[in-house]
Amino acid sequence: MTDVRAPYASDPRRSRGRRFPEPESATRSAFQRDRDRIIHSSAFRRLQYKTQVFVYHEGDHYRTRLTHSLEVAQIARSISRVLRLDEDLAEALALAHDLGHTCFGHAGEDALDQRMAPFGGFDHNAQTLRILTRLEKRYAQFDGLNLTWETLEGVVKHNGPLIGPDGRRRRGDGPLPAAILDYMEEQDLELATHAGPEAQVAALADDIAYNNHDLDDGIRAGLFTLDDLRDLPLVGAVVREVEARFPGLERQRVAHEVVRALIGRMVDDLLAESQRRLATLKPDSVEAIRRHNVPVIAFSAAMAEQDRALKAFLWTRMYRHDRVNRMTSKARRCVRDLFDLYLAEPQCLPADWARRAEGPGRPKTARLVADFIAGMTDRFAIEDHARLFDITVNT
Known part of the structure; x- marks a missing residue:
């Protein structure tokens, strides 16, 4: 079959590969x-x-x-x-x-x-x-x-x-x-x-x-x-x-x-x-x-x-x-509240996440908390905020 790709297109057959080598798929x-x-x-x-x-x-x-x-x-x-x-x-x-x-x-x-x-x-x-x-x-x-x-x-x-070319970041500080x-x-x-x-x-x-x-x-x-x-x-x-x-x-x-x-x-x-x-x-x-x-x-x-x-x-x-x-003001407060609480009290994270925390306020814990919050959907973040901050909501 004739390859329709242009010569400047990326070619999967010439890929630089994966970090961990794997057998190629037949299909x-x-x-x-x-x-x-x-x-x-x-x-x-x-x-x-x-x-x-x-x-x-x-x-x-x-x-x-x-x-x-x-x-x-x-x-x-x-x-x-x-x-x-x-x-x-x-x-x-x-x-x-x-x-x-x-x-x-x-x-x-x-x-x-x-x-x-x-x-x-x-x-x-x-x-x-x-x-x-x-x-x-x-x-x-x-x-x-x-x-x-x-x-x-x-x-x-x-x-x-x-x-x-000088090695300095091109965008951002x-x-x-x-x-x-x-x-x-x-x-x-x-x-x-x-x-x-x-x-x-x-x-x-x-x-x-x-x-x-x-x-x-x-x-x-x-x-x-x-x-x-x-x-x-x-x-x-x-x-x-x-x-x-x-x-x-x-x-x-x-x-x-x-x-x-x-x-x-x-x-x-x-x-x-x-x-x-x-x-x-x-x-x-x-x-x-x-x-x-x-x-x-x-x-x-x-x-x-x-x-x-x-x-x-x-x-x-x-x-x-x-x-x-x-709405975005409420959203920012929600995220800030969640981050502050989990950083100060990482034991409130789900058990499999809490086990990986170093302790309150630590850099590794902060990155762990950021990973957890970044993965949240809107719905989960709203519900999690209610569970943690509304005393009338069952956890």
Whole structure:
């Protein structure tokens, strides 16, 4: 059978392998096995009750981390097929990219990072690596999922190199997260280079999915209306086009048509710009893409500007809406309360976790508590908080 992959695509037959060598499957490629292991993991199942903006009990129709990850995977596969990349690797990266997120979206992460500041902080990308290499305990011969080098590289570097040629961190303050530094002692993920093209696709598929689907959820929640979108670059033009094409259409269907058209336009732009960059670079291997000084998968300058305008709108009209602010304030207090209690009284952790604690206030105990809280779903965190702080609730 003729290989349809481009010469610059990641090839599972030439994978750099797994941390712990295993026999290859007779029926699945190495990247297909990575994808399947992610889908069968406990962390992936928990995404069903982890939210992005709205807490799980606010409605069944809003996105969760699980539905978002599936939507990202669909977009990533579609883009990878056109660019002749490895669809299975792109899908694996899309499905894994949110595994390290805490309960309550970014509010939970911010609260946990604040409490973990004296102990090395908390970063959801680093936590994803920690889950994939340590915290999942399913196999007899190793901790983690023992994924290929390419999948782990893509998880860590999908937003670009972590360090510059001088060895200094490229984004953020302070040292790199401890989970990444610890793993680098076992396997070099080449943090100064870009990730392969499939990881770059997954990163922008994430961008496309959450921007457009947050528009959909924001309209559904009544945080803003279609009329509020009319002055936005790109979005306003699409709203007017849909209304002209379907006069009198009910507003919710108009919203769906707008989101559908926006996703299509952003994907088309990404494909055109990426094909232009590939034609200019003429990479003959995936390593040529890793070594290139800028991403090869990208939006055009015009679309990138329109994307920033959409993000700015969502920031002010959705993520900082007073209704969302009130809920995220409660969420942050919930996470802070849980962390403070478990750090001071680790004996309150479930028995199998408590046995691994060093003692109150110790760094190892703090990381253990962070792992425990980061794995919580919204529902579990709310119930656990009630068990620990409401004296009328049976434990």
